[in-house]
Amino acid sequence: GQSLEQPSEVTAVEGAIVQINCTYQTSGFYGLSWYQQHDGGAPTFLSYNGLDGLEETGRFSSFLSRSDSYGYLLLQELQMKDSASYFCAVAFSSGSARQLTFGSGTQLTVLP
Amino acid sequence: NAGVTQTPKFQVLKTGQSMTLQCAQDMNHEYMSWYRQDPGMGLRLIHYSVGAGITDQGEVPNGYNVSRSTTEDFPLRLLLAAPSQTSVYFCASSLMGSVTDTQYFGPGTRLTVL
Numbered sequence: 001g002q003s004l005e006q007p008s009e010v011t012a013v014e015g016a017i018v019q020i021n022c023t024y025q026t027s028g029f030y031g032l033s034w035y036q037q038h039d040g041g042a043p044t045f046l047s048y049n050g051l052d053g054l055e056e057t058g059r060f061s062s063f064l065s066r067s068d069s070y071g072y073l074l075l076q077e078l079q080m081k082d083s084a085s086y087f088c089a090v091a092f093s094s095g096s097a098r099q100l101t102f103g104s105g106t107q108l109t110v111l112p
Numbered sequence: 113n114a115g116v117t118q119t120p121k122f123q124v125l126k127t128g129q130s131m132t133l134q135c136a137q138d139m140n141h142e143y144m145s146w147y148r149q150d151p152g153m154g155l156r157l158i159h160y161s162v163g164a165g166i167t168d169q170g171e172v173p174n175g176y177n178v179s180r181s182t183t184e185d186f187p188l189r190l191l192l193a194a195p196s197q198t199s200v201y202f203c204a205s206s207l208m209g210s211v212t213d214t215q216y217f218g219p220g221t222r223l224t225v226l
Contacts, residue, residue, distance in 0.1 A: 102154035
């Protein structure tokens with residue numbers, strides 16, 4: 001089976017930096033993705049790591065260590081609009097295609 | 113492009129009723145999937161399809177049926193609705209062979225079973 005762990009809540013102030021960690025146990029691992037979901041909305045793709053190291057996209061960066069089964073999402077220069085839930089998801093091989101298993105999500109609250 | 117569309121947005125059913133949640137995408141994506149999201153939880157995969165005529169079970173398939181007769185459409189059928197199926201249902205699509213497996217989600221259907 002697949003399992004992921006991430007913190008349930010994180011709080012930070014506007015302008016700060018926050019890191020959301022994700023650890024996983026997965027067979028047939030391909031990569032680690034991050035999705036953002038605002039209240040009541042559809043999840044949207046943020047980033048993907050297939051190889052070890054850091055991927056940077058604007059204010060967001062994501063890191064993966066395959067040997068440690070660990071990754072994180074780093075959000076810099078936090079803005080109020082970053083208040084949302086953030087999900088890590090592992091891509092793995094199963095059945096006729098790759099599948100995604102999502103973590104339970106981290107609720108980020110950005111305070112003024 | 114409309115992306116991924118889902119209907120209805122909201123639905124209330126009584127226990128034992130059946131219904132179909134509709135999902136369509138206009139991006140010519142081969143891969144389509146259905147997830148359910150319960151309060152405070154992540155998304156759990158119900159069924160998925162890698163192309164027309166091919167479907168497979170995900171993590172929580174019991175109580176749901178799917179079919180894929182066209183590339184564009186992937187309906188989800190609830191056979192005998194139960195209160196445990198109260199949830200938000202998201203349909204998603206992606207391009208097969210994409211390195212990032214980026215899933216494009218629809219806006220969701222909020223289902224309540226009484």
